[in-house]
Amino acid sequence: MGILMARRAGIGRALVFLALGTVACPALQAASCGGRPATRPYDDRSFLGYACRDAECAGHKAGFAWADRHGISDPVACVEAEEATFVEGCRAFAGLAGTAEQSGFEWARDNEVSDDCVCGGAGPRFAAGCEAYVGGFGRGSGAEP
Numbered sequence: 001m002g003i004l005m006a007r008r009a010g011i012g013r014a015l016v017f018l019a020l021g022t023v024a025c026p027a028l029q030a031a032s033c034g035g036r037p038a039t040r041p042y043d044d045r046s047f048l049g050y051a052c053r054d055a056e057c058a059g060h061k062a063g064f065a066w067a068d069r070h071g072i073s074d075p076v077a078c079v080e081a082e083e084a085t086f087v088e089g090c091r092a093f094a095g096l097a098g099t100a101e102q103s104g105f106e107w108a109r110d111n112e113v114s115d116d117c118v119c120g121g122a123g124p125r126f127a128a129g130c131e132a133y134v135g136g137f138g139r140g141s142g143a144e145p
Helices: 002-009 013-020 026-033 058-070 084-094 100-110 124-138
Strands: none
Touching: 058 084, 058 100, 058 124, 084 100, 100 124
């Protein structure tokens, strides 16, 4: 599915992210995202079935990234964290029916993300899926990030 998303988004940056599995240049991403005015989504965001407590779902993304790095497949392994959003993000990864890339794409689609600056925080595979959505579907659609 990752390659299909990359093809839909165009062979550019999304394919590089998928191939490398990391953000190609975090400094470039930070520079390109800096200085943009903060925008507010139309509705509160959700993270793969869980309500976010902030606009970027930061706690959920952190838990998802941690579970991805550690190969967590059992939601019971997620209960050690004190932060509820971290646990929910971990559980979202543990309960994946697909891949992290598909989850990133789904999250961006469900939340009508049009700015790839909000794709980070849940790991490089999630970000690649999110960026594939933004590059192929989110830009120019009139949706707010």
